[in-house]
Amino acid sequence: MRANRKLCFTVVVFVPVSLLCLHMWNKSEKVVAVWNREAPEDVLDNSLVQPLEKFSGIALKWKNEVLELLPKNNCKCEAEATLNIPFRRELLGKPYAVNFTATFKSSEMNETHKRRELEYTNFKMRSYNPADKIIIAEANSPLQYPVQGVEVRPLKTILIPGLSLLALKKISIYEVSLSCTLGTFDVAADVNSVTIKGAGEKQITLSSVFLDNLNRQLQLISYTNTVFHPNTADTVKFQSDGHTATFIIKVRHPILPKLYDMGPSKSQYNISTLVTIATKTFLRYDKLQDLIDSIRKFYPTVTIIIADDSEKPQKVEGPFIEQYIMPFGKGWFAGRNLAISQVSTKYVLWVDDDFIFCPQTKIEKLVDVLEKTSLDLVGGAVREITGYYTTYRQTISVIPGDKEGDCLKTHQGYHHVIEGFPNCVVSDGVVNFFLARTDKILKAGFDPRLSRIGHLEFFIDGLGTLHVGSCDDVVIDHASKLYFPWSQSKSDKEYSKFRYPQSSTGKNIQYELFYFKNRLKCMTGN
Template sequence: MRSTHKKCLGLIFVSVGVLIAVFHTWSNGPSQIVDIQPRGESLLNKVLAQQYPYLTSGHESIAYHVKDKVASHLALNSCFCLADKESFQLPLSSLLFPRVWAHKLDAAFLESHPDPEGVKHHRAQEYSNFQKRSYSPADLPIIAEANSPLQYPTQGVEVRPLKTILIPGLGLKEEKTKHEVYLTATLGVFDVAATVNGVAVKGEGEKLMTLSSPFLPALNRQLQFVTYTNTVFHPKTADTVKFATDGHQAFFSIKVGHGPMPKLYNSGYQKEYNISALVTIATKTFLRYDKLKDLIDSIRSYYPTVTIVIADDSEHPQPVTGPHIEHYIMPFGKGWFAGRNLAVSQVTTKYVLWADDDFIFTANTKLEKMVDILEKTTLDLVGGAVREVTGYTATYRHTISVEEGGEEGDCLHMRHGYHHVIDGFPNCVVADAVINFFMGRTDKVQQVGFNPRLARKGHLEFFVDALGSLHIGSCSDVIVNHASKIKLPWGQTDSQKAYKSFRYSSSTADVNLHNEVFYFNNRFKCMTSQ
């Protein structure tokens, strides 16, 4: 009996715990998580004033009644770092009732920083530059006046996945005794954040919602409170909304997706560019340790503390050591673009400078000029110039365009030249492909990446992959020298002969690989070039 009694007590205890857990989970479901303060009318007024200040004029005198259940989900331009309060303690309560924790990053970081105001200013400046680079005119809300007689937004309406927004600019202008409009969507539902007397609303919380009223001003006031809630999660898509009345219909898109995530680099706020904190030099070497040594020595003559990252796929790698040098060994003969990927992947500074291992820095190799144009423009990558031993200086400026070609594939067109000169930088132009000496924003170069299958040759392929992703420039006043390639046959070392046999291989397999990359990976059927 005593054993049975203990089992019953144990069962009751477990059952109560499960019931409490179920109740806690139910009571903290998705509909209860969002708690945006302040609620009600003040929140709605703030959203209208902050996000759509030009849309509220004309109907302010018409009263409305806030729907707290809907209005509380509207996002205001503020967020709060709030943790769940601990309500009670039970055995295993941390497992049964996991609480939301909060960590105030600003306080934790700034309290221990020697110059909190300086780093805040630097962070704000970095974010401002990021916003300028990521801004698109297509993000600006534009409202089509009621010519049809429907008024609606033509662009610039965005919602975060599974979140709620007010739809700006909806309106109706017509001369009738009864007015009715309806909205339909596929990836979300409609509702109203407030109700207006004299307006009938049907389909709240559904994909089809109808609004009608004998009073046009009241209907237009009600349309100011129409909300859209995304219900199908997707990190980046769009919903096409139909807005219609008798005899007329219009369509507009609501972008659904997360905003661009900033990637800012804390290189320290300084009046002059600290190249060592801003730039890492990356290179790839293969058997040419004599050339690599000359490159490093020349860099150290002008930039003694800049980090140099070296990817090396030599069969018998030699040690490359020294201050601010990172030497990474790869499998033998892994290849050109694989080495680029490795080297760039290890860069932690804001910018990465790519230099071949047979380049030589001179007084004209001013990295500050490259940093200056990247800091002051929306460019993601800027190329320099390479001076050969003959005195000829090359910039390799090309424009690239893709022409649609139907089912058989598209056409790639490459031409010498550039698009236009950059205002304020007379020696710099905008192009689509530049020479093999360039500085780029590290995160943007990493996003495009380098095809590791291209082992022996590869340059144009990177810029084709970057088309539409990178804003590219070229400046002729930043010059690096190219070591001499002239070697008499009887003066070549075994390493030089081995390098030549690998580097300048023209096997059928290599040719077929490049054809495959363009034909299959990029879906081109032809390529034209000058």
């Protein structure tokens, strides 16, 4: 009896304390307006802290707390040390470290590594953009020039803004030159008393005895792109009397908008014209029908798209339902690709086929978040039969590594609360119940090689492409996963055999993709 009392005391006291620790661990007090804003400054390269020779004798004191924040390209595949608190594993998960190289046999490891590095080199060559290079505008005080923001469409012409020469002393003749590699220079008009050499060429020189005349001519310098590329940049050098400045002219097509007609303006969102519901099913037609019935209670005219890879598909009929049959066992992510590829509305709501809509499944709330912020995808909360809510909020980061690859780090939690939406936060991963901009989710895509196991992989592939949020006040129910042997139907048993295979093949595929496709050597998290 006394032992039972001690156990009860432990549960009553330590569980709430542990839950409070979990809450404080993952809670961010920062509230940020998630709107389109100017991009932050580039992170400085480590080489910039190395002194020039003329500064080498100057004493200084390093700040270790700042140095620790700089990238070092030596990430370690080790589980992080964590606080030792009661029920830590149950509440926060077990810290882990997975080395993806262990997936490969030693005999194939070297060859696989070589192929991967070759592909990585080609990838860097294809994706390199000169505009990504950090250019430091040194103190070339006589030269005024645009630091950024100059853009021209392929094979078109612009005037270069902001060019000027500020003389520090009077000289007999003032001269400047400009040079580039992907275009030519010219002038929109000839200014009196200015000599021009190289008009229509990659390098142009202008000179005059009158500074004002020269500066007037500089206002009329044109740049014409002559080498077609849909998205690149030209590096321009601007020189005068031993001074050199470098700036970038972006060369790219304008991004054409993808607009959606939402119909006449209304005080509330017309979900039927804004949102399509997509799901993937396999054998579980009873649960799929429960999902459809629950949707129709709240959204009778919203289109439902179903991707089905069952061996003997059953026809799913009803108004505003589209069923697409796939090859047998094609898989989870392939079904996602198929279903979402058929969406024609601005937004797509993804749900699993064993979810059930309830009064708290307010799609309008998720639409409102996407309409009023720069988020691309926002998840809700899934309520289990036990009453437990899950949002699967994850923060994901890639730590620079060495020639073996980078390190992937995941943590439960989020980055900050969204201003104007106190129940919504910004994260990098959410649960399998989310609303997304159709064009952005298609751009991120789902790797069809992940046939039975996969979720986090989608958000890893979308890192840097998708701006993700999560709202815990939009809830969907999850059908019970509690099965007794005598209550399982034939389809339930068949589904379990495919969904939960006995071998570890699924994880091996995941790790191989992480290693080769994403050039990662390991993953750490909790």
